[in-house]
Amino acid sequence: xxxxxxxxxxxxxxxxxxARLRCSPMKGHSHVYWxxxxxxxxxxxxxxxxxxxxxxxxxMPKERFSxxxxxxxxxxxxxQQVVRGxxxxxxxxxxxxxQATNEKLFFGSGTQLSVL
Amino acid sequence: xxxxxxxxxxxxxxxxxxxxxxxxxxxxxxxNLQWFRQDPGKGLTSLLLIQSSQRxxxxxxxxxxxxxxxxxxxxxxxxxxxxxxxTYLCAVRPTQGGSExxxxxxxxxxxxxx
Numbered sequence: 001x002x003x004x005x006x007x008x009x010x011x012x013x014x015x016x017x018x019a020r021l022r023c024s025p026m027k028g029h030s031h032v033y034w035x036x037x038x039x040x041x042x043x044x045x046x047x048x049x050x051x052x053x054x055x056x057x058x059x060m061p062k063e064r065f066s067x068x069x070x071x072x073x074x075x076x077x078x079x080q081q082v083v084r085g086x087x088x089x090x091x092x093x094x095x096x097x098x099q100a101t102n103e104k105l106f107f108g109s110g111t112q113l114s115v116l
Numbered sequence: 117x118x119x120x121x122x123x124x125x126x127x128x129x130x131x132x133x134x135x136x137x138x139x140x141x142x143x144x145x146x147x148n149l150q151w152f153r154q155d156p157g158k159g160l161t162s163l164l165l166i167q168s169s170q171r172x173x174x175x176x177x178x179x180x181x182x183x184x185x186x187x188x189x190x191x192x193x194x195x196x197x198x199x200x201x202x203t204y205l206c207a208v209r210p211t212q213g214g215s216e217x218x219x220x221x222x223x224x225x226x227x228x229x230x
Binding site (some may be wrong): 006009031042043044045058059093104105107 | 120150159160161162165205216217220221222
C-alpha cells in the first residue's frame with residue numbers, strides 16, 4: 001500500500017510562472033490536506049479537500065493560489081504568477097475519512113518549490 | 117488563536133543518553149496532540165498521538181505525555197541512537213474552527229552523536 005505520493009519532489013520556477021504541485025493520497029483515502037513550511041517556520045495549514053469539494057481553505061492566500069481534488073486523479077495545488085516568497089516546502093497529507101479525534105494524518109515527502 | 121512552542125530549537129546529545137523534548141500550547145481546547153518526526157528531504161512520520169482524555173502514549177523507546185490543563189506535552193526518548201537524529205514536531209488539533217487543521221510548532225532538531 002503506497003503512501004502519500006507527491007510530485008515533483010523539487011520544482012524550480014522563475015518569478016511570474018505557474019507552479020503545479022500534485023498529490024496522490026493513500027489508497028482508500030478521500031480527504032486531502034495541504035500544508036506549507038516556510039524556511040525556519042512550522043508547517044502551516046493551507047486547505048482541506050474532499051473529492052470534488054473544498055471544505056476549508058482558510059489558510060490559503062486569496063490570490064494566486066487554488067486547489068482542487070477531482071473525482072479522478074490527484075489533488076492539485078496551483079500557484080499562479082509565483083513570487084520569491086512562495087519558495088517553501090509544500091506537504092500533502094491524507095486521511096481515510098473526516099479526521100476523527102484519534103485518526104492520524106499520513107504525510108507525503110513534500111515538494112520543494114524554489115522561485116528564482 | 118492557538119500557538120505551539122517547542123523548546124529547545126536544537127539539541128545535541130551523545131549516543132545512549134535519555135532526553136526530553138518539550139512542547140507547549142496556548143489553548144487547552146484540543147482533540148489531540150501528535151508528535152511527528154521529520155527527516156531532511158522527507159515527509160513527516162507520525163510517532164505518537166495522544167487524545168485529549170489521555171495522559172500518555174508509549175511506543176518502543178518513545179513516551180509522550182500530555183497535561184492538557186497546563187498546555188504541555190513532553191516526548192521522552194530513551195537510550196538515544198544516531199538514527200534518532202531528525203527534527204521532531206509537535207502538533208495539536210484544536211476543537212475550535214470546525215475543521216481538521218493541525219497547528220504545528222517549529223520543531224526541535226535533534227542530533228545524536230555516536
